[in-house]
Amino acid sequence: MKYNKKELLKTKIEHIDIKKFNAIPLIDSFDRMAFQSRNLARSCKIYEKMLNDKDCVIILCLAGSLVSAGLKKIIIELIKNNMIDVIVSTGAIVVDQDFFEGLGFNHYKGFVSADDNQLRELMIDRIYDTFIDEKDLRVCDMTTKKIADSMKPGAYSSREFINKMGEYLEKNGKAESFVHEAYIKDIPIFCPAFSDSSAGFGLVFHQSEKRDKSIAIDSVKDFRELTEIKVNSKDTGLLMIGGGVPKNFVQDTVVAADILGVDAPMHKYAIQLTVADERDGALSGSTLKEANSWGKVDSGLEQMVYGEATVIFPLLASYAYHKKSWKNRKEKRFNKIFKEQS
């Protein structure tokens, strides 16, 4: 069967709106049940605790194809309503998916059984059951190059670069984007493996053109800045969607603070929604109790929930949104700390 590109890129992925359904009764029922429903309910209660704890800075960690799957609006709501204060993410989510959509491009409903050879010929990229027009992605790559070209040569943290991306969307954005929303709310976004994204392509092109006058993305600076936030926060809570580098990176700030001579407490709260398990010893699925042995996550208020993010993240976010504890939270605007420094 021959595909037609237009036919394949017809139905756009739409982002779920947590304001339009109230998960509180469901989660309250889950709390009286067992297995992952109860684990999910417990994680909702822990998130509630974080939101009510005035001393707690909340760090959202993102890994997996979350925005392409329709979860962008959730992240935007969390930002808008002061429900998180910092984001640590993979590059793909921030650049290839969110910034990409901010530029006006879309993800499309596809199907798993597609013939990948034919898709390639049509320049359509597949993520499980989702399609992307590769031509759009190339525009996204080149936009990051354009942003890099406009910057003063030097070593930047990914946070600084992503802030520039938000600024770019402020002027040129065509659709909702959490990068843009974070820019407005001065919320720092860190990508510890930033080159591993569409921005990597743009930056490689930038460096190969500008040579000595190019910018660099210094991941050590990222680590330094995130540690500074940790040091300046009385307590911290982690809301982790998936594992990967963001999970490891943010946990490590406790140790980094210690090395810098600051006695920072462990992360007081920690939630992870994941499909990974602990049995291969890899970090993505390692339990939060294991993290306690490393002195990174406190025990007692931590919870792993085993499930796929597109189903369970909306429930958790809707619960917390409708509980309205965020109404009493103050915005932190951590990006301002760094603005004042430079």
Place this chain on the structure above:
Amino acid sequence: MKYNKKELLKTKIEHIDIKKFNAIPLIDSFDRMAFQSRNLARSCKIYEKMLNDKDCVIILCLAGSLVSAGLKKIIIELIKNNMIDVIVSTGAIVVDQDFFEGLGFNHYKGFVSADDNQLRELMIDRIYDTFIDEKDLRVCDMTTKKIADSMKPGAYSSREFINKMGEYLEKNGKAESFVHEAYIKDIPIFCPAFSDSSAGFGLVFHQSEKRDKSIAIDSVKDFRELTEIKVNSKDTGLLMIGGGVPKNFVQDTVVAADILGVDAPMHKYAIQLTVADERDGALSGSTLKEANSWGKVDSGLEQMVYGEATVIFPLLASYAYHKKSWKNRKEKRFNKIFKEQS
């Protein structure tokens, strides 16, 4: 830390009520997203199609610790509202969990990190994060013996025995039970591996006492009866929670019909909610497309959803309940066929 039995068996598991929350807006959003949320939405639409198809007999397959986890009331609602016509289940769900609760016993909220040695000393059985008083289970075992003792010697299908259990609850029941509800609605319940349950204990005791005058559970008769239902149904749809023996057994009826010389169609619709995957070649995780090669499940209206039942079964059931297509469905009362035969 020493446990105290009373302390450990304090908080009862409560069963979720799908009437109390409406999953339609959530599922409609999921349908426009990706990954398992969209798979779940698609399975909801297929279940809707089954309910609207007047020629379709709907078979519910149950595996895993569903009732102990708080999903009993869902199954009761599906029965009450003519949303299913036949049940195929593991013995543990039917006897150890549902009938057990019908006798007035409970499951309790426990925790995964419990010391299993101490639990054993206290006669507390653990299922992941749930506790059971083993003394209660022993009463359940003995009740099945009592039922067997009251029956005329001979070979019975599990369906016949479970019907007797429903009758027992009609007189002696102390709490809601889907075995009881199915008894009232003449819905057949099959357990192809019936001895592999609390009833097995009772029946072993029964046989060892009664010897020649005991009853037997003939699993061939089960297969014959279920095939008869298949043969008498124009079309069939499968709603499978978990895999295991029920999944295999119900799929096999198509072949069994064929062997009996009846040209029964493949199952027209099929949904499976599961955490298993296909990579070890075991049946529980085998795709429904694979079942198509066997001539068991038709292609086109089948869907696997990868997720844990306590989270996703309530969403699917609530969606179908609130769609109200069941209002036009007629009850099948298949148990009556067999009553008339005997």
Place this chain on the structure above:
Amino acid sequence: MKYNKKELLKTKIEHIDIKKFNAIPLIDSFDRMAFQSRNLARSCKIYEKMLNDKDCVIILCLAGSLVSAGLKKIIIELIKNNMIDVIVSTGAIVVDQDFFEGLGFNHYKGFVSADDNQLRELMIDRIYDTFIDEKDLRVCDMTTKKIADSMKPGAYSSREFINKMGEYLEKNGKAESFVHEAYIKDIPIFCPAFSDSSAGFGLVFHQSEKRDKSIAIDSVKDFRELTEIKVNSKDTGLLMIGGGVPKNFVQDTVVAADILGVDAPMHKYAIQLTVADERDGALSGSTLKEANSWGKVDSGLEQMVYGEATVIFPLLASYAYHKKSWKNRKEKRFNKIFKEQS
């Protein structure tokens, strides 16, 4: 692409021979490593302990598509060399796969990406990457009917029927079969869900023809017989490949013995090779420590290994074979107990 049946059923699955490679050095290395390699090594050492414990009866539990995948010869070697004393299995392994091959039929190397619609038209059944000629399977179904037809009416345990299948192969077998080998060695094989197999088809046909003069498969009798073996064994060890009904059934014998008034000890040793995990509360993936809370499996000498059976079962079996502890083991010939009774 159109398939041709002959082309698709060209290359036979061949069964691995544990005598032809020595896994001892590999397992000894694994023992000094981590994660699943060390878990596998530990399970090998526990199996060794079972083989050296003169009071220990070893029960092999089988679930998943093991024989179609090339593991038949391993089971045969375990039987031949007195490395196991009892088998509890799913019906599919015993009838559709092993007995099927004993009749001279084969499984074929296939591929996952096959078009299942076309396979169905060609009467080819697929198990992941393996093909079966459905015509051969139908012969297998009918052979079980023939065996049933030849038996005196009455209620039989699956063990008795499978013993008859072994007898049939003794006369008519065309290829190696563990059902046949167990027949020779008087090793009982139990299938608690026996109808859920190719034999189910034959038996349904048998009963629909013979009506009052037919045989029944009484799964309670299975449970009673297996419990009798448990009661007659000083100690027991479980070697479980996969989970499902066999795992539950064999564990339950401890409780069944208790109910019959016999104070049987818990299973002293227990190994499970599985891909399932505990997070959905289902039995297949429940930990052996959880089984300890139920008083079924002793703690200390139990081990779960997370891995796929085709890779890790050959390593475990080869290790035990080459260690040669089985040379001092005596055969138990449990089938003789039951012969004498009847």
Place this chain on the structure above:
Amino acid sequence: MKYNKKELLKTKIEHIDIKKFNAIPLIDSFDRMAFQSRNLARSCKIYEKMLNDKDCVIILCLAGSLVSAGLKKIIIELIKNNMIDVIVSTGAIVVDQDFFEGLGFNHYKGFVSADDNQLRELMIDRIYDTFIDEKDLRVCDMTTKKIADSMKPGAYSSREFINKMGEYLEKNGKAESFVHEAYIKDIPIFCPAFSDSSAGFGLVFHQSEKRDKSIAIDSVKDFRELTEIKVNSKDTGLLMIGGGVPKNFVQDTVVAADILGVDAPMHKYAIQLTVADERDGALSGSTLKEANSWGKVDSGLEQMVYGEATVIFPLLASYAYHKKSWKNRKEKRFNKIFKEQS
């Protein structure tokens, strides 16, 4: 139960030696079987093809806790025998685990059920069933700081820094290390998320002390260098252990080359050993066929094997080692390209 630190850190993890057992007969048997054993055999054959293809540059990708689990010696053998030409890894494997051992420290056999609170008090870090003395890790952190302090200020690729680490071990090393071995053989090692490791701690300390005179780790430079290798290779093959950032990063080089105006072919061969699956749409478990739609991996000579690395990587590596095709391979010494440039 109170632990004693000395008791807990008693038994060192030992690294498996693929020269000491020959996996060829096992893999040849696996090739005639099904499921993951056959997938593993197929991946071995593909790796063989890579080794025999004179135009093929082989890139090893590493993610997960591989060295702490006893797989270090395998990587060293692959380097020594010209079986790989480039390494892309997580920072933890390179710094916290391999370089750490090169400094003379060890990983220890631990256990999963350890009390993590007590471990933390004893400064023992746990990875599933493995223990680490946190004091040793701190020395490792500080050693990376010392190396950074000794370098000329500027922006470096992780490859350059890791080369310095190899140089450090050349003088000060106390035990085998693949970082050291790669240094000797001029094999480039890339860590796209380098700060996410013990080196991150050292570098944060370094930057906070040296401020303007510090070094930066420019991950764009990594991407540029790896792309340069891709561009300079006629064909490429990927041997991926785990997923994560290394998998994504190395696949992206095809696109990066394209953006730089070079028409580089897709990766011709690709193998991934992983426990992840595709169902959550995350990259770690995405199929290699999906990568084909992106134009990154060619179809035909790609294979996913689902299994845990400690069990299956030794089998694959031993097979390839004993096949001896590497004897005809020439060393590539890619680090020399970059030396000549600078």
